[in-house]
Amino acid sequence: MKNTFGESVSVTLFGESHGIAIGAILDGMAPGIDVDEDFIAHQMNLRRSVSSLSTARKEADVVHIVSGVVNGKTTGTPITFIIQNGDQHSRDYEKMKTIARPGHADYTAFCKYHGFSDTRGGGHFSGRITAGLVAAGAVAIQALKKHGIHIGTHIAKCAGVSDRGFDNMKDDIALLNAQSFAVLDEKQGEHMKEAIAKAKAEGDSVGGILETAVIGFPEGVGEPWFDTLESMLSHALFSVPAVKGVEFGDGFALANMKGSTANDNFRIENDVITTETNHNGGILGGISNGMPILFRAAIKPTPSIYKEQKTVNFGTNENTDLVIKGRHDPAIVHRARVVVDSVTALVLCDMLALRFGTDYLQNGGKI
C-alpha cells in the first residue's frame, strides 16, 4: 500500500500542493462517533499557524466532509475530507522544475516518478498534504478523548532552547491543547520564538524536538513482533515530513543507563498496577502497560532557506546555484505538533479497533 496506513482504522492521503484540492479518507472509525467541525477547524488552524513565524500562504483551509458523517456522527463508512487549494503561485515553481532544492524531495521524486510528478510547491510531498491528516486526526483525537484517552505534544526543544518536561500530565496536556505554540514553560516559548525570528532574519531555519504524552490508554495493546506499539507509532511518525528521529520513553538516553536505573519497578495499589518510573514510555515488549505512552520526534530544520545553496539541475545534468524565493517557514516544529498528535491518534484508534473490535470507540447506543 502506498498512501494508506492502518488496518482496521485507516487513512488515505491525496493531493498536491498546487493542485485543485487535497484531502484524506478516514475509514473504519466506529459508527456513532461525534464529529465536531469546530474542533476540526481548530486543529486546522493549529497546523496553519499563520503568524510572523510562518509561511505567508493564506489558505482558508476549510474542510469539506463529503461522506461518512450524518447528523454530526460517523456512519462507520469512509469519511472524506476535502480541502480546496486556493492561493497558488505556480509560476514561481515552473522554472525550478528540475532544480533539486537541498533537503527536499525534488530529486528523489524525480528518481521515483521519472519527471511526471507534480513539482509545483513540492506537489504530493508538500507539508500541505498534512492538512488532510490533521482533519482525519481531529476525529480520532475526539473519539479517544471520549474514552478518556488524551494526547498532548509540546516543543521540548527548538533552536537550542529547551522547554520544561511533563509534570502533571493531565493538566499539562490540557494546557498544551489550548496553545498555538505549544510549550509548558511560556517563557521558554518566548525564547524559542526569538530564536526562530533571528534565524528568519538570517535567511536560515531551525529545527526542534516534539515530545508527546498519551494518558488513559489501556494495557495489553500491541504485538510482540513487527506490529509493536512502537513500530506502529514510529511507522506513522516517520511519514510526517521532517521527522528524522523517534524515541520512546528515555530513548537514546537509555543507551547510557544501567539496567538497575532503566528498569521501571512495578507497584500495585488498590489492585492497580503501575510503575514507579516510566523510562520505557509505557511500552514493554511492544505492548502498552497502562502507564503514559511517551515519545519524542526530532524535526529537522525547514529545508527551504533564503541563503544561496549549491545544487544540481537534474534536467540538464549540471551543477547550479540556487536561491529559493517565495514564502517559507523558518521553523515548522510548532506546526508539526498537531500533525504528530493526529498520526498518534490515528494509530491508537487502529490498534484499539484491532484489539477490541470495530465498535470499541463508539459513543452512543443503537438507533
Place this chain on the structure above:
Amino acid sequence: MKNTFGESVSVTLFGESHGIAIGAILDGMAPGIDVDEDFIAHQMNLRRSVSSLSTARKEADVVHIVSGVVNGKTTGTPITFIIQNGDQHSRDYEKMKTIARPGHADYTAFCKYHGFSDTRGGGHFSGRITAGLVAAGAVAIQALKKHGIHIGTHIAKCAGVSDRGFDNMKDDIALLNAQSFAVLDEKQGEHMKEAIAKAKAEGDSVGGILETAVIGFPEGVGEPWFDTLESMLSHALFSVPAVKGVEFGDGFALANMKGSTANDNFRIENDVITTETNHNGGILGGISNGMPILFRAAIKPTPSIYKEQKTVNFGTNENTDLVIKGRHDPAIVHRARVVVDSVTALVLCDMLALRFGTDYLQNGGKI
C-alpha cells in the same frame, strides 16, 4: 498481521524460548538466489556470541532449512528455518510465572494473553526468537551483497564508551562484518568490554547505540507517505527487542542545526548525482537518494539484572521483591547488531521487490 512483516518479501516468526523449536518463514525472495548455509551459521554465531560477556545458554543453534531451497538456491516459495531448542531449564521459570520482571514483557504479555502465553524464559518475547530473524536475514544479506548492496553495523556507543564514526564506508563495512564484537576502533571496543565486565561484576547491565550504514542501495525507493523508507525500517527496527530509539542521518542532532547546515548540497560529476554531506542519511522525502543509508538504534540495558528489584506478583496482586537467578547478559548490544543487520536486509529486499518486481534480486538465468 501479527508476527509477519513485509509485503512482497515477508518474514514470519514463531516459537518460544523453552518450546520445542523456534524459527522463521521467509517468503517472496526471488528464485535462484544462492543460500550459503555456512554464512547462515556464521550469522547465528554472531547472534549467540558465547563469551564471557554473554549468556551461558549453550544452544547449538543449528538452522534446518525444511523448505524453499533446492540445490543451494531459493525456489521462490517459502523458506522455512527451524532451530530446535535444547538447553531448557524450565523449572527455573515456573515459580516466577506471575512475577513481573521489571523492564520485561511479563506483565504486558499477561495483559494481552490473559495468562495463557508461555512464560518460560520470556516465551515468545524472548530475544531468542531473533534467531529466526537472523537466519532469514542471512539469506537477504547475501542476496543484497550479490547486487552490490552492503550493510554494516557497529557499536557506536556502549556503557558510555564511543566508537569512532564511519570513514571509508566500504572498508569499514567489510571490517565490521568480520568481527564478533563490531567496532571500528578496536581499542574503544576493549574499553567497552571492560565496562560491560564491570557492570556484570556489579550484577548490573548496560545498553548502547548501534549505527548502521547501507551502501549501494539504488535511488528512488520508498513512498512519500506512510511507507517511507524511514517508516519501513523503523517499523522493523522497533520490533527488535530493547530498541527504544531510531534516528536517520544526523537524527536528533538535526533538531539543533540550522537549515543551512542540515541541507545536503547536491553535486553532479560524470552524470552521477551525489550530495556533499549526508545529514539526511540517504533518504529525502521518504525516498532513497542513492547516498549511503545511515541510521542509529538505541538499545536499552538488558532488563535482567542480578540486583534485587521491587515488583508485583500479578497472580496474587501483591507487591514483592525479586532477585533474578540463572544466566543473563550484562549487555546485548553486540548481539543485537546482527539482528539489526538482518531486519535491515529484509526490509530492503521487500522495498526493492515492491519497486522493481519479484525477480529483481535473482542471481542466475533460466533453467
Place this chain on the structure above:
Amino acid sequence: MKNTFGESVSVTLFGESHGIAIGAILDGMAPGIDVDEDFIAHQMNLRRSVSSLSTARKEADVVHIVSGVVNGKTTGTPITFIIQNGDQHSRDYEKMKTIARPGHADYTAFCKYHGFSDTRGGGHFSGRITAGLVAAGAVAIQALKKHGIHIGTHIAKCAGVSDRGFDNMKDDIALLNAQSFAVLDEKQGEHMKEAIAKAKAEGDSVGGILETAVIGFPEGVGEPWFDTLESMLSHALFSVPAVKGVEFGDGFALANMKGSTANDNFRIENDVITTETNHNGGILGGISNGMPILFRAAIKPTPSIYKEQKTVNFGTNENTDLVIKGRHDPAIVHRARVVVDSVTALVLCDMLALRFGTDYLQNGGKI
C-alpha cells in the same frame, strides 16, 4: 482494510448515494500513463446506461480529477476522482429508514453500523458507489490497452436468453467495448431487452451472467497459495453488488467433466507455448499461463421490485408489508458489465506491478 483493495495498485471507494459526493482514489499507478477523460466519460455512460431499461436517476456523473494527473498523465501519486451527487430525493427514503428491503443490505447495514449509517438510497451500499470504481477502472483499462492487454465482457445470459460464446476474441472484445448493451449476437440482445421490458411491466426484475475475456496478459503472474490470480479476481468481483457467483474457465461445468477432457493439452509452435483448449481459463495453479483469462460472474436480479413484499421494520421490531416506490432498474446486468471490466483491470494492474515493479505499465520516457 475496509474500502480499499490492492497492494501495489490500490483503489479506495467513498461516498453515499444521497450524500454530497462519491468517488475513488486510485493509488500506485505507474507515472506517465495517459489519462483520457473522454474515455472515462464513455465508461461512466456505460455504467449509467440511461434508457428505457434503466433507472430514471439523471445524474450528470461528471468526473472531477482533483489530484494525481498533470498534463493528461498520471504523476504516480494518488489519483482522486470526485463525482458530485445531484438528483437526490432523500425524503422518499426517510420513512423507510428502518424497513428492510428484501435482497438489499438495509438490515445487515443496521447490524453492522447500529443505525448510524446513511440509509438514503442505500447509502454506501448503493450501486451508485460503483461510479468511482468505473472512473478508476477506466485509467487502468487504458494503461493495460497500451500494453496490449484487452478486456471484454458480454452478457452471456439475461432473463433466460443466451448470447453466443466468444469466437475471435480480439474482434469480439473490440465489438463489445463499442456497445452499451454488450452482446456478441445482436439478435439475442434484442430478446434480452424484450425480456427485461416484460419483467419491468410486471413490476419485477431479472438477473444474468457476465462473461469476461482478457487477452494479452503475460504468463507467470499470480501466487500459488492465497493470492492466486483467481483469488484476487474473485475477491474484487464479489464486491461488485449483486455478484453471487464467479467461475473461471469452464467453472462449474468442469465438475461434470472427465480429466481427459478438462485438461488443456500444451502445444509449442515457433517457441510459443499455448494450450489447444482453454477449459482452465488461462490460469493453472493460480498463475497465468499466457492464454486468455476467462471468467463468468452471476448477477442476481435487482432486489428493488414494485411488487408487494413481506419484511420487517427493525426499528419497531414488527412484521410489515412493503411496496417500494421511486425509480429502479428491472435489470442491472448490462450496467454491471463495465464495473466488472473495471475491477478486472484494477486487479490486473496490481498483480502486474507486484510481479514486474511499479514502473511496468509506464508509457513514456523520462522528462
Place this chain on the structure above:
Amino acid sequence: MKNTFGESVSVTLFGESHGIAIGAILDGMAPGIDVDEDFIAHQMNLRRSVSSLSTARKEADVVHIVSGVVNGKTTGTPITFIIQNGDQHSRDYEKMKTIARPGHADYTAFCKYHGFSDTRGGGHFSGRITAGLVAAGAVAIQALKKHGIHIGTHIAKCAGVSDRGFDNMKDDIALLNAQSFAVLDEKQGEHMKEAIAKAKAEGDSVGGILETAVIGFPEGVGEPWFDTLESMLSHALFSVPAVKGVEFGDGFALANMKGSTANDNFRIENDVITTETNHNGGILGGISNGMPILFRAAIKPTPSIYKEQKTVNFGTNENTDLVIKGRHDPAIVHRARVVVDSVTALVLCDMLALRFGTDYLQNGGKI
C-alpha cells in the same frame, strides 16, 4: 503477501511435496482456546482418505505442534504445525522436470520461478500442502464450534451423481462431520464411488461440487466493499487446488430467477429476525445476516490421469507425448471437503476477530 492469508487471524503455508517437511503457521488465534490433537488427527485422516479411491501415498501425516500451544491451549502467539514428509519417490519426477503435465501448474511454475522451483511431486503446488491448512483449520473449526458456529460440507455432486440438498442443517452438519466420504444420501454416495472407480479403471478422473453450510454465525460481519464476506471466503476458496468456481446461496441459478423469487423476505418472531428463504446464502451487501451461510465450490477433475496426453517439454521447447506414472487420485472432491471446511473456518475466525476483537473466541477465564 504471498503464502499468508488473513489480517487478524492469519495462516502461512510452507513446504514442498517431496521436501523435508510441510506445515503451517496459524497466528492471531485468541489465547486460551482448546487444541484437541485427536481432532487434528481426525481431520488429517479425512484429508488423506487412504482408500481404494485415493492415492497410494502412505504418509503417517503426524502433526507436530512446535509452538503456540501450552497445556493443550493456545497461547495467543503463532502456532506452528509441522508434518514430516516420508514416502518420497523423487526419482519418478526427475525426468519429468520440464514436461508440463496438462491441467497442472508445472508450466506456470516455470514461468514464475524460472526453473528454480521444486518440481518433485508438484513441489509447493502439490495438494499435499493443504495438510498444513487442515491442521490449522482444525484449531479454527473447534474454536468456532465452542461458540456455536458449525461448518459442514457435502459432496453435492460427483461424476454426474447428485446428493440430496441440506434439510435440517444442524443434524446434516453433524452427520457430515462423522463421515469420510461426506454425503447426505448414503445411496447416492455409493453411486458416486462406483462412478469414481469406473473412471479409475479407464485411467481417467472426475470432478465434483462441494456445498458448505455454516450455522450460528453472527450477523453484521463483513465489509460493504472489497472485504465482503463473499470476497474473503472466495479469496481463500480459490486458493484450494482444483477449485474453479464459487457461488453463494443460489449463485448462478439466481441469474435465471426473477427478483420476486430471489428476494428473501424478512420475518420477525420473538424479536429474532430471519428470512423465509435463503437464496442469498446468509449474506446481503457483503455482510452476514444471521441466516446460514451457504456456498458451493466447483472442483475440477484431478489433472493427473493415466491416459496418454499431448504436451510440451519446456526445457527443450518441443512437443511431446506424456504418460503419467505413479499413484494418483481418480477424484479429490471427497478429500477437498475438509480443506474447504478448514479455509472457511480460518476466514470466519479472522472476520470475527476483526469485527469483535482478538479475544472474541477465547474459551476460558483469566489465569
